[in-house]
Amino acid sequence: GRRIEAGEIRIEHLAFSYQPGRPVLERLNLHFEPGSFVGIVGHTGSGKSTLLSLLLRFYAPQQGRITIDGQALDSVPDEAFRSAVGLVPQEPYLMAASARENITMGRPDISEAQMREAARAARIDDFLSALPQGYDTLLGEGGTRVSTGQKQLIAMARALAGAPKILFLDEATSNIDSATEQIVGEALTALRGRVTVVAIAHRLSTIRDADQIVVLNHGHLVERGSHGEL
Ligand code: ATP
Ligand code: MG
Numbered sequence: 001g002r003r004i005e006a007g008e009i010r011i012e013h014l015a016f017s018y019q020p021g022r023p024v025l026e027r028l029n030l031h032f033e034p035g036s037f038v039g040i041v042g043h044t045g046s047g048k049s050t051l052l053s054l055l056l057r058f059y060a061p062q063q064g065r066i067t068i069d070g071q072a073l074d075s076v077p078d079e080a081f082r083s084a085v086g087l088v089p090q091e092p093y094l095m096a097a098s099a100r101e102n103i104t105m106g107r108p109d110i111s112e113a114q115m116r117e118a119a120r121a122a123r124i125d126d127f128l129s130a131l132p133q134g135y136d137t138l139l140g141e142g143g144t145r146v147s148t149g150q151k152q153l154i155a156m157a158r159a160l161a162g163a164p165k166i167l168f169l170d171e172a173t174s175n176i177d178s179a180t181e182q183i184v185g186e187a188l189t190a191l192r193g194r195v196t197v198v199a200i201a202h203r204l205s206t207i208r209d210a211d212q213i214v215v216l217n218h219g220h221l222v223e224r225g226s227h228g229e230l
Contacts, residue, residue, distance in 0.1 A: 004076065004084035006034035006069050007165035007196035009055070014064035016054060016219075024050050025219040028064070032212070034165075035193040039207025040200045042216030048200045049090075051216070052168055055198065056087065068166070086159030090170035090200075092151045094140035099128045102139055103157045110161050121190065122157035123183045124150065148172050149180030156187060160195075167191065169199040171206055181205055 014028040066073040119125040131137035185206040215223040
């Protein structure tokens with residue numbers, strides 16, 4: 001396996017079920033261009049998180065294949081996969097630690113400049129800089145309280161600090177104010193051309209500027225297009 005340089009994702013004839021006879025995804029064909037911004041929407045239970053789990057290699061599909069930069073997903077070495085892929089989970093966690101540690105996660109290869117750049121890209125630098133001790137301010141349990149939306153932005157900074165070629169985001173479902181939701185969308189849009197972004201969205205405003213919006217219904221692709229086309 002080679003390193004992941006471009007972040008092109010191809011999904012061919014994908015089928016997956018957790019239990020035999022109960023397909024969750026069926027005959028799915030998708031192509032995500034390198035550096036494009038893809039939004040995934042669909043009602044609850046339509047298979048959005050399942051698709052993300054397959055892309056993250058948490059499960060293996062029973063049929064079809066997924067390739068990244070032309071390599072079969074399961075043949076990409078763990079180290080190459082980890083360094084190329086970032087995840088912003090639906091319910092991000094904060095450690096009881098400084099803002100800096102929450103972004104770098106103790107990874108020694110991340111410089112102060114890279115950490116700040118990631119925070120700027122995630123649109124959380126202004127907030128963290130303005131805290132009493134700036135990036136040394138304790139967050140999480142016993143520290144400064146942050147909202148769900150701010151947690152998600154910090155998790156985005158954490159993911160971007162690793163300079164991923166592909167960023168997966170599972171948008172938080174609760175407690176995000178419309179200002180923060182717009183910031184998430186702007187941050188993702190600004191990554192266009194550099195990072196392939198695949199974002200599960202619960203709000204259309206987050207993916208308004210996506211290059212491609214995939215609509216899932218019961219594990220089938222039902223529509224695909226840009227926000228203007230759908
Ligand atoms: P939501 O918008 O509520 O997050 P979703 O589109 O992410 O929904 P999935 O979580 O992918 O939907 O679920 C798709 C289907 O697979 C649902 O019917 C769900 O009950 C089922 N499912 C999800 N996870 C599992 C699991 N670990 N084991 C068995 N079935 C599961
Ligand atoms: Mg889900």
